[in-house]
Amino acid sequence: MELPLVVGVDGSGPSLRAVDWAADEAALRGAPLRLVNASLWERYEGVSAAGTDRPPDQKLAEDVVDAATRRVRDRRPGTRVSADVLPDDPVSVLLHEGHRACALVIGSRGRNGLVELLLGSVSLAxxxxxxxxxxxxxxxxxxxxxxxxxxxxxxxxxDGPNSSAPARFALQEAEARGASLDAVRAWRWPGREPTDQPPVEGEPARRHERQAVEILESALDGPAAEHPSVRLRLRAAEGSARGVLLAASAGADLLVVGAERLHAHVGLPVGRVVHALLHRSACPVAVVPDRAGTQ
Structure with missing residues (x-):
């Protein structure tokens, strides 16, 4: 079965931009697009009896997905699109849809919490x-x-040997768009004092840089062979992972990061680097399940 690209919609401006982005993405992938809205009207109002008017919340939810469906068909007429209003909370709806999706697309702020501000719980969860x-x-x-x-x-x-999923996702995106791929790894030499001068040849810092390059080569070696048409650049940059990646996002169309799936945690539901990128990246961020996680 071909997995759909799923986008959360609630009629807000950011969610409609997410619909537009997802329509383009579905066209690039040749994948079906599924629009979902989370609504709890059935729990609180019950299912309306036959022949009676629909409850206002039900009508609003159905109008939202109908309008989003028309928007997709106007933008990408050949896209296979389906839509549904699901009776559950936003996080549960999106996580359930993710079990049978090639990807989820979410805006950053919404009307009912489905695509709310990233400082809230939904997008992070x-x-x-x-x-x-x-x-x-x-x-x-x-x-x-x-x-x-x-x-x-x-x-x-x-870090680690299990980061092939983010690499493969990034290469697929680059190939579909006819884009180049910059694989970036930050490195630090804790013993060097801050200075405007780069480390000279022979200093211990060079060892850290070489290790970063080796990790890049190892992570991309197998996946890159599957996408030979993609122009690939490996870049090891000195600095914090957060700072290096935020700077790189300023000239990108998509930033792909791996994130460890955390079932029990204290504090942030995602790592600190991913958390910062979701809040401050200059481009959309794709968070890809990865056992090893991001730096």
């Missing part, structure tokens, strides 16, 4: 727990996936 990649667009970001301004994807390469 979904990004931390979904079984599939979660693509988060913040308000005002480019709403076109098909014609990105930069034609450049950035992949954050983290």
């Amino acid at each position: 979904v990004a931390a727990r979904a079984d599939c990649p979660v693509i988060v667009l913040r308000g005002g970001q480019e709403s076109r996936a098909a014609a990105g301004e930069h034609r450049r994807i950035v992949l954050a390469v983290g």
